[in-house]
Amino acid sequence: MRVAAPGTTRIGWIGTGVMGRSMCGHLMAKGYKATIYSRTRDKAADLVAKGAEWAASPREVAEKSDVVFSIVGFPADVREVILGPTGALAGAKPETVIVDMTTSEPSLAREIDAAAKAKGLFSLDAPVSGGDIGARNAALSIMVGGETAVVEAIRPLFECMGKSIIHQGPIGSGQHTKMVNQILIAGNMVGVCEALMYAFKAGLDVERVLQTVGGGAAGSWSLNNLGPRILKGDYEPGFFVEHFIKDMGIALAEAKAMGLVVPGLALAHQLYLAVQAQGLGRKGTQSLILALEHISGFKR
Amino acid sequence: MRVAAPGTTRIGWIGTGVMGRSMCGHLMAKGYKATIYSRTRDKAADLVAKGAEWAASPREVAEKSDVVFSIVGFPADVREVILGPTGALAGAKPETVIVDMTTSEPSLAREIDAAAKAKGLFSLDAPVSGGDIGARNAALSIMVGGETAVVEAIRPLFECMGKSIIHQGPIGSGQHTKMVNQILIAGNMVGVCEALMYAFKAGLDVERVLQTVGGGAAGSWSLNNLGPRILKGDYEPGFFVEHFIKDMGIALAEAKAMGLVVPGLALAHQLYLAVQAQGLGRKGTQSLILALEHISGFKR
Numbered sequence: 001m002r003v004a005a006p007g008t009t010r011i012g013w014i015g016t017g018v019m020g021r022s023m024c025g026h027l028m029a030k031g032y033k034a035t036i037y038s039r040t041r042d043k044a045a046d047l048v049a050k051g052a053e054w055a056a057s058p059r060e061v062a063e064k065s066d067v068v069f070s071i072v073g074f075p076a077d078v079r080e081v082i083l084g085p086t087g088a089l090a091g092a093k094p095e096t097v098i099v100d101m102t103t104s105e106p107s108l109a110r111e112i113d114a115a116a117k118a119k120g121l122f123s124l125d126a127p128v129s130g131g132d133i134g135a136r137n138a139a140l141s142i143m144v145g146g147e148t149a150v151v152e153a154i155r156p157l158f159e160c161m162g163k164s165i166i167h168q169g170p171i172g173s174g175q176h177t178k179m180v181n182q183i184l185i186a187g188n189m190v191g192v193c194e195a196l197m198y199a200f201k202a203g204l205d206v207e208r209v210l211q212t213v214g215g216g217a218a219g220s221w222s223l224n225n226l227g228p229r230i231l232k233g234d235y236e237p238g239f240f241v242e243h244f245i246k247d248m249g250i251a252l253a254e255a256k257a258m259g260l261v262v263p264g265l266a267l268a269h270q271l272y273l274a275v276q277a278q279g280l281g282r283k284g285t286q287s288l289i290l291a292l293e294h295i296s297g298f299k300r
Numbered sequence: 301m302r303v304a305a306p307g308t309t310r311i312g313w314i315g316t317g318v319m320g321r322s323m324c325g326h327l328m329a330k331g332y333k334a335t336i337y338s339r340t341r342d343k344a345a346d347l348v349a350k351g352a353e354w355a356a357s358p359r360e361v362a363e364k365s366d367v368v369f370s371i372v373g374f375p376a377d378v379r380e381v382i383l384g385p386t387g388a389l390a391g392a393k394p395e396t397v398i399v400d401m402t403t404s405e406p407s408l409a410r411e412i413d414a415a416a417k418a419k420g421l422f423s424l425d426a427p428v429s430g431g432d433i434g435a436r437n438a439a440l441s442i443m444v445g446g447e448t449a450v451v452e453a454i455r456p457l458f459e460c461m462g463k464s465i466i467h468q469g470p471i472g473s474g475q476h477t478k479m480v481n482q483i484l485i486a487g488n489m490v491g492v493c494e495a496l497m498y499a500f501k502a503g504l505d506v507e508r509v510l511q512t513v514g515g516g517a518a519g520s521w522s523l524n525n526l527g528p529r530i531l532k533g534d535y536e537p538g539f540f541v542e543h544f545i546k547d548m549g550i551a552l553a554e555a556k557a558m559g560l561v562v563p564g565l566a567l568a569h570q571l572y573l574a575v576q577a578q579g580l581g582r583k584g585t586q587s588l589i590l591a592l593e594h595i596s597g598f599k600r
Binding site: 180183188197199202212213216254260268 | 429441469485502512517
């Protein structure tokens with residue numbers, strides 16, 4: 001496989017939401033020519049203004065590209081834009097590399113890879129963490145699954161968007177690694193929100209408590225970053241509740257398929273459904289404390 | 301109140317287990333004269349050899365001390381050594397300060413304080429975190445509840461044992477802060493152990509996964525310190541499962557008394573009972589993964 005390079009490698013981009021827009025923009029800034037498609041055309045206006053070519057469908061994106069990236073919403077969207085009748089696989093020439101960066105199902109990544117191989121194409125799964133800020137600053141952590149030769153050919157492109165690009169194993173391993181990440185966050189967020197609710201209700205000086213416990217065995221990124229936001233009453237999204245629910249749903253289904261019992265993840269999923277039921281689906285994951293307080297009849 | 305000082309302040313120590321032995325030893329090393337009692341006399345032999353005076357009961361300890369510390373097992377033990385017929389309160393003169401450093405019930409701390417006040421004494425609750433290593437290195441984090449004047453009088457003694465001594469608020473606040481710490485750890489441990497089980501079962505390179513996710517939004521002290529031990533198959537105790545079960549039981553009871561719903565804590569408590577049911581009560585808290593794997597019928 002040829003290693004990607006500006007001038008020779010034409011990239012395609014499907015999905016120009018908050019994440020995709022920044023990520024594709026970094027590639028263009030490095031000199032890559034891009035053809036783009038998004039369900040909502042408005043969201044692509046910035047990139048078009050910077051010289052990206054608009055395509056009428058994912059298929060048309062693929063027809064004009066050597067490497068096609070997608071970062072969309074749900075696994076059903078991934079299926080449509082890659083495997084659907086107007087999807088990327090329908091338009092791609094042999095040797096094209098399909099790179100799905102959506103947080104999606106490991107099993108779907110394997111299905112896409114099989115379909116790609118049958119057409120003489122390649123594929124990678126490469127979900128990210130780091131959120132919109134990481135995307136904007138080209139500081140994402142990218143978890144990659146697929147064949148080594150393909151990963152190495154695409155690495156220069158990943159390096160335009162992220163600061164940690166780690167090949168986790170065969171196809172699907174990127175998604176599995178992202179699921180591990182989300183299961184960790186799920187358990188921890190339940191602890192963080194229950195603990196802070198307890199601290200408020202017990203009448204403690206919660207800021208002092210955070211300083212006391214944040215540096216020790218109870219410390220975590222979530223506690224140290226979201227705890228202070230909760231203290232300020234800031235529930236704006238770093239990461240959307242509804243996206244987290246999607247991710248946990250995928251992880252639960254994968255765990256079930258593997259025969260694993262994950263009661264903590266199942267509970268976190270249910271509790272976040274309660275957060276959503278309170279109309280907080282577009283708020284940040286720290287909103288869990290509001291649902292717990294609501295259930296407890298406790299008002300700060 | 302007079303600020304504690306070697307030569308003038310006689311200290312008493314009740315409970316010379318792994319923690320208490322180190323802590324009392326640090327005070328003696330700074331020149332404090334100590335009278336000690338422990339349920340198992342053998343455990344006090346080291347301190348006696350270093351010059352501590354042995355007493356036949358907590359009451360006798362208190363008779364010979366200006367400040368009496370206790371660090372024992374369960375709240376029932378605290379009740380016995382402080383409030384019981386041969387307990388410290390029975391022997392203490394007015395102005396004595398009773399300092400319970402056991403992780404125990406906030407409500408019991410308030411009960412002890414009321415009983416102490418009725419006799420013209422003072423009390424503090426001052427549980428610690430940092431484990432046996434923190435105790436040995438005089439590097440404990442000490443969470444203190446009680447009146448400011450009493451806390452400041454005792455601070456020089458705390459400084460012999462810990463590196464972070466934080467006054468959290470009125471009596472019981474030290475215990476409440478420790479409960480916040482344990483609720484955080486409970487939720488996080490469920491996430492850590494479910495996530496690592498998932499990673500193993502999915503066939504990932506778990507060491508690489510830890511490196512990938514440990515520094516980001518899923519990172520935590522527990523993941524970064526206990527994850528590698530799980531990888532090595534090391535289940536020796538940093539913190540005993542059976543002590544953690546005790547602490548979670550206290551937190552659940554306090555939460556219930558405050559009317560708080562804490563489903564994540566309740567689940568963690570149940571799962572750790574499963575760990576104990578598998579004969580792992582004297583292993584470290586990372587053993588939770590073994591119980592989850594056992595429930596899932598998954599053998600690594």
